[in-house]
Amino acid sequence: MSHCLNNYDGLCANIHGHSYKLFVCLRGEVCQDKNSSSYGMVMDFSHLKKIVQSEILDKFDHALIIEQNSPFIEQVKLMDTKKEIVDFQPTCENLVLHIKEKIEPLLPCGVELFSVKLYETASSHAEWNLRDVICCK
Numbered sequence: 001m002s003h004c005l006n007n008y009d010g011l012c013a014n015i016h017g018h019s020y021k022l023f024v025c026l027r028g029e030v031c032q033d034k035n036s037s038s039y040g041m042v043m044d045f046s047h048l049k050k051i052v053q054s055e056i057l058d059k060f061d062h063a064l065i066i067e068q069n070s071p072f073i074e075q076v077k078l079m080d081t082k083k084e085i086v087d088f089q090p091t092c093e094n095l096v097l098h099i100k101e102k103i104e105p106l107l108p109c110g111v112e113l114f115s116v117k118l119y120e121t122a123s124s125h126a127e128w129n130l131r132d133v134i135c136c137k
Contacts (some may be wrong), residue, residue, distance in 0.1 A: 003065040003090040018120045027114035043111045055102040065090040092126040
């Protein structure tokens, strides 16, 4: 995914890309109903994968993520490329919050989002958890 940071005073003001890695962690009770297809699970991984795929990966993978107020927005709109125009600065921290907002309402009853961790590089990531947003570099 590529992005640029509007009004930033460093190199990240330019359009550039990263090989992001996303980690989603859930919390809930393990199903003890032996007659349920979810027996022994908090949530079937394939169901979580479908949510993440449709809400996040299909939109952001190999796309340019750009804030609607970016000085590049008019040129980007003309580009024949995959793009997502967002209403926030596409920092790693804001992307984590956006991902949380997209995934959380689609989880089944009794299952909650525990954390979302997004690595921008091998050594830099942002994380949302039930308590707060953490940025680690």
